[in-house]
Amino acid sequence: MSSSVSVANENGVAVVTIDNPPVNALSFHVRKPLYDALAALRDDPAARAIVIVCAGRTFVAGADITEFGKPIEQPELRAIVALLETIAKPTVAAIHGTALGGGLELALGCHFRVADAGAKLGLPEVKLGLLPGGGGTVRLPRLVGALKALGMIVSGTPISAGEAIAAGLADAVVDSNLLAEAIRFAREMADRGGPFVPVRDRDDRLAETDLAAFDAQAAGLAKKARGLEAPLACAEAVRNAITLPFDEALAAERLLFQKLVSGDQSRAQRHLFFAEREAAKVPGKDLQKRRIERVGIIGAGTMGGGIAMAFANGSLPVTLLETSEEALRRGLATIEKNYAVSVSRGSLTEEAKQQRLGLFKGSTDYADLAGCDLIVEAVFEDMTVKKEVFGKLDAIAKPGAILATNTSYLDVNEIAASTSRPEDVLGMHFFSPANVMKLLEIVRAERTAPEVLATVADLARRIGKVAVVVGVCHGFVGNRMLAARGSENEFLLLEGATPSQVDKALVDFGWPMGPFQMGDLAGLDIGWRNRKARGQTAVIADTLCEQGHFGQKTGRGWYRYESGSREPVTDSEVEALIRAKAAELGIGQREVGADEIIERTLYPLVNEGAKILEEGIAARASDIDVVWVNGYGFPIGKGGPMFWAALEGGPRIVERLEHWHRQTGRPIFEPAPALRRVAETRAWEGAGAR
Template sequence: MTDLVRLERDGDVAVITIDNPPVNALKAEVRAGLLAAIAAVQDDSRIGAVVIRCAGRTFVAGADISELGKPAMQPYLPDVIEAIETCPKPVVAALHGTALGGGLEIALGCHYRVALAATRLGLPEIKLGLIPGAGGTQRLPRLVGPETAFAMVLSGEPIGAEEAQTRGLVDAIVPDLDAAAVAFARKAAARGQPPRTRDRSEAIAPYGADPAGLDALAAKHAGRPDGRAAPPAAVEALKAAVTLPFEEGIARERALFVALRDGPQSAAYRHLFAAERAAMRLDLPAGVAARRIGRAAVIGAGTMGAGIAACFANAGLPVVMVDVSAESLARGRDTIEKTWAAAVQRGKLTAAEMERRRALLTTATDLAAVAGAELVVEAAVEDMAVKRDVFAALDTIAPDAILATNTSYLDIDAIAAATRRPGRVLGLHFFSPATVMRLVEVVRAAETDPEVLATGVAIARTLGKVPVVVGVCHGFVGNRMLRVRTTETERLLLAGALPYEIDAALTEFGFPMGPCAVGDLAGLDIAWRMRKAQGARAEIADRLCEAGRFGQKTGRGYFRYEPGSRTPIRDPEVEALIVATSATLGITRRPFTADEIVERLLFPMVNEGARILAEGIARRAGDIDVIWVNGYGFPAYRGGPMHWADAIGLPRVRDRLTAIAAETGEASHAPAPLVVELAAAGRGFASVAS
């Protein structure tokens, strides 16, 4: 045993307690203690059965993530589980909180499982670019059948105790876990030799005789290939549970797990896992804490305002949505309620929960309605004069409230200056659709108080979002880098690439959509109006708008769209316009490979990220990665733009930027000083101190 694992007796039942707070992660010392405890009870004639339980708020919630990527430390988890399963005395897992990953694999190795009703059970490894590596893909199908096993492993989503019992994963749901587990173990001992999960075949036998059915099941849950390595590996491992003897299946699972664990995709996922948590940590003065927000207000009932208001109601916070237009308010509320009703229809929300949320959301046309709010989020039109007028009025109406703006680009210092208390002002930049997108850029203005910043981060977490603190500049972090990609897309179109080639290169890289299709979805006219207001021009995009091609809303943009369809179709008219524009501007077109397109679009973005880091707009490279993965569709299995650049090597990034700058003559393409410095030193963005 170790200090993290205790062995005690309750009469003739041994109780093994894992106590490794906060989530009882399976670090090496825990595995060693568990293995020693199992060995001890096997040789103790006074012991007839065993209970494995956990102290604290949860059963084992997974492996120790910090051990991944390091030399493996004995004892290995598969060996520990093997010892549990082959123990001649009944072993009962007493589950509460969450039994996830390696924790559920331990439970699968036990002969029986009892749980509290609120317990959640799952194998989330796929979310870290992995598959279960300690028998999860082999024992789970034997216990619950391939249908449930494919669903759990490939989604990574946990199921509740009641469903787990229905599917055969849990033997009993009990009200008093410790006493019930001991009683269950005692009765199991009286029944004699315990059943081993590995020996069960009745659940997998039908699929063993039906290869086509197994393939169909795999296809149903795996979906279309999307560049991730873990889903096809999970399918192969789960199929092995059906088609191979247990020992061969276990060996196949382990080989697949090790290959993923040591591969670049899992490293990218682990980087993001750590980066999300680092982004939530603030370096604040001692004693500073977030304010409690009991009531919120949202100004504006458009797409963003309504979405933000729904987020508050969804999180159980009373919120008033204010707009000068009663019609806008009605549309906004109707949109929110239709979303809730659709969730009820899909079984994702109960009717009672919908009614609770409806009661939390009120509306008003008078700005005075925000007076009782402790947090006010302004989501009015993207116009500096309008926003300053709103904040000046809020100074009087809600003198004690924290004031946040959802601006995507505007100077928050200038907005804060419209008030007498700029320290109470910050940015909360949500992403559309606000109820779906996880990211919130928490923008720290020059005079934002530490308490206000802490509250901004805390409220984003309360809403179920991933907050990332950024500084003030045009577009902050995400949109500043997006603007670079948009500019590079225009340059590529003029230089020789066509919309379908650009989009194909980025979707093959892993983005869900290419930049041309994204522009069509958002509406090309929005950026067109902004450019005209700034006296700027984008030759291709502007000519499309001048021809009335605004994107999906008009059925024509960079691509053509059939009525009622969102599928982009190549349009010879657009391609001819692009070629003609290049000729008019005296540009000699040339072909681009997919790799060149990726480099021409993403390396300048990375370059801008380096400038953002050097300016202190982002505190660390991981913050930029979290923003781009959660807000802009950068493929998570590549870890975000800065991690991706580190993985391929900054000397290559530097050299390609230098070559691109020589070809285009654009000074912005020259490698940023930080890129040059890090490349010369053999370091990456991850080494830059926050």
């Protein structure tokens, strides 16, 4: 019928094949011939049953996201599903790979679903700031029950084929020959005879729903939403499936979808979806990537151990090097303990734990790194120490091995220059805990070979990281901007704000926690040590550290922590210290509002991002957004600092920065040239390096 949809008759069973690589998205050029094929087959006496299957590596993995927010060409998915539900003969979705979003909604339009044992099924629209817009919130509860559907839709997490058949979402699971088995199943259903009841008319599971239990579960999920609209809308739509007739619930779902798709939060989350895919791209179509089969990690401390786990989690053998047997044993014991915690939580099986532990080889001899294809240094953040390590690596690493430093701040060019092979050197800045945090800043030094960048970017995806390629400067993208965000924190306190007021303003904005609570969690001694190394001071934080108040680990920092609790409690002594320091410095205190706190912390953050673009440290504004959402907790519903800045409006940010520059005289508030260009054009495109 078309290049994307074809029909074949297999002894009375019509097989409709969708072929729209790479993921068989339901674009218009798929929907139109699919609708026409199903309309023709509905009344075709030669077809006793219909099987919908997909070519390539997956079933339909979703809608065409590029169409969201635009006028949809007809027929849309809802019309195809409605057409399926008018077909009296048995219809079967043959699912392999992933049936996600619109793909699962298409399958829900069929009478039956036969899945390959390795298939995943889910409705992940919430991760794009949306809810399922093709009837998923109304049909899924009719198969799996309202509580199960609520959990699947609000989390957006796919379930396995085994879970699907247990829940009632799949009717059969097969280990091989999916299409043949789906045809056999369809023929068997046709022989058995109808009537075949569409999912829309199956109300038994809904009738079983305990509405009070549903509302309690929905309330718990709402608490976790942290200002995101989509999870709440998803819960509302599933509740409508319980309380409203089918067509009314379907219409309500559509209204909720339209409201979300036109809103800033979904625009922000869709922006991030594409930004993550763009961030790790390395120019050059025909770059020959190097093979990475064994990884070496130098340092088995918190960072080194976490990095080693990240590679083992990606099924890569790891040689873990330490300076002493005691340090090595301690590091390996921590790794085993971390995996044991995952087993106790049910996120890892005992078998998988043992498999991962089997990938580790401990050593105290640099010679044992000679066979590694990638070696990551994760030692103390000191240039002399790191250059000494790279000198040793230069002597023992095999030709073509990639040498990476996990530095958070230091000059990767200087580190690379300490070797005879600077083209093989780059930065791999993991975020702690490295086995959990998604972000990886790949730091491009002046002489890093393009194929080295491409190899590491590809490897990052292999170990489940979101990679962003950045240039060399102090702190790269993330930590450089973090310094800008925190530059006013103590000034805000000295002028009259309290730590809890600053933290509340940032949490209300959407951050998981504020800067002072985060400081207590990380340990105030870390920042103290860094300041001393750079000849800097922070009058209040330094005093707290001199008193031995390092945060949660000592029970006191910016807050008190009672009896080992992680819950911060306002500390009146800290507030008294702030007032005393303000008096010593002759600073009059006043009321500081939430708006001022946001302007004096987040506008400098954006301004530093503009400088980073100006200098070419980041290639795109969207790269900065990916860094901040995945590494620092910037609210996902705001799309990252640069996307949010565009919504705020460049002119407003420039005007307020100039205001605070006049008030304080501090250079942090001097608008960057790139930000001024945004103020003129209202767009980031072209605002970067000139």
